[in-house]
Amino acid sequence: QKEVEQNSGPLSVPEGAIASLNCTYSDRGSQSFFWYRQYSGKSPELIMFIYSNGDKEDGRFTAQLNKASQYVSLLIRDSQPSDSATYLCAVGGVTGGGNKLTFGTGTQLKVEL
Amino acid sequence: GAVVSQHPSRVICKSGTSVKIECRSLDFQATTMFWYRQFPKQSLMLMATSNEGSKATYEQGVEKDKFLINHASLTLSTLTVTSAHPEDSSFYICSAGQGFDEQYFGPGTRLTVT
Numbered sequence A: 001q002k003e004v005e006q007n008s009g010p011l012s013v014p015e016g017a018i019a020s021l022n023c024t025y026s027d028r029g030s031q032s033f034f035w036y037r038q039y040s041g042k043s044p045e046l047i048m049f050i051y052s053n054g055d056k057e058d059g060r061f062t063a064q065l066n067k068a069s070q071y072v073s074l075l076i077r078d079s080q081p082s083d084s085a086t087y088l089c090a091v092g093g094v095t096g097g098g099n100k101l102t103f104g105t106g107t108q109l110k111v112e113l
Numbered sequence B: 001g002a003v004v005s006q007h008p009s010r011v012i013c014k015s016g017t018s019v020k021i022e023c024r025s026l027d028f029q030a031t032t033m034f035w036y037r038q039f040p041k042q043s044l045m046l047m048a049t050s051n052e053g054s055k056a057t058y059e060q061g062v063e064k065d066k067f068l069i070n071h072a073s074l075t076l077s078t079l080t081v082t083s084a085h086p087e088d089s090s091f092y093i094c095s096a097g098q099g100f101d102e103q104y105f106g107p108g109t110r111l112t113v114t
Helices: none
Strands: A011-014 A019-025 A032-036 A045-050 A054-058 A060-067 A073-075 A087-090 A101-103 A105-111 B004-007 B012-014 B019-025 B032-038 B045-051 B065-073 B074-080 B090-098 B102-105 B107-114
Touching: A019 A032, A019 A087, A019 A105, A032 A060, A032 B102, A045 A054, A045 A060, A045 A073, A045 A105, A045 B102, A073 A087, A087 B045, B004 B090, B012 B019, B019 B032, B019 B090, B019 B107, B032 B065, B032 B074, B045 B065, B074 B090
Parallel strands: A011 A105, B012 B107
Antiparallel strands: A019 A073, A032 A045, A032 A087, A054 A060, A060 A073, A087 A101, A087 A105, B004 B019, B019 B074, B032 B045, B032 B090, B065 B074, B090 B102, B090 B107
8 A cells, every 4th residue: 555645637627626635644643744746847846735633725736634534635626737747746844754745646626728 | 825936947967967946935934845756647646835934844756855845944845856867857846834834835847857
């Protein structure tokens, strides 16, 4: 079982719709959760982080964390073509991992006109 | 805030030569920096964790004598790929740690070994 799992996609949504990206993790001791956006040929960019159960909103982005079910999700409202990218879920505080992050393989999002 | 730079952005070198990549945190001090490698259409692969003033911790399967890491100050870490070969061609990305597990990535260095 992979430590951090994401559906590779592509996830296609029409412009203006809500894109929902999901991630599950295996280590119950995980403490911190991150969403990165990576455009093709570029390095990852941190867009959200969340540490506590519940929702955290930042502009069009909402991160949701459910530690009991071991999943974290990212909602993108009013999706734009510029949101088309690969979204990486990362988990920190994994047992024995020090301050490393464990990354999922990413979900490719395509926002269509 | 949390800006990380990398230099060079692209480098082409001949097989057998060494290449040094610099990673700098521009507006914060980073006790810990990380080095990743990413092959086309693949996920990030952590190579090593670099702590200021101490030896780097390498991930399993990463040759420490081939990928030399130095973290001499709180704002600078370097990765030297020694005796590079074509299979070392990849996208090398550093990140700097801040806060509680947050990592901010540099723009990456695309290495091509001919």
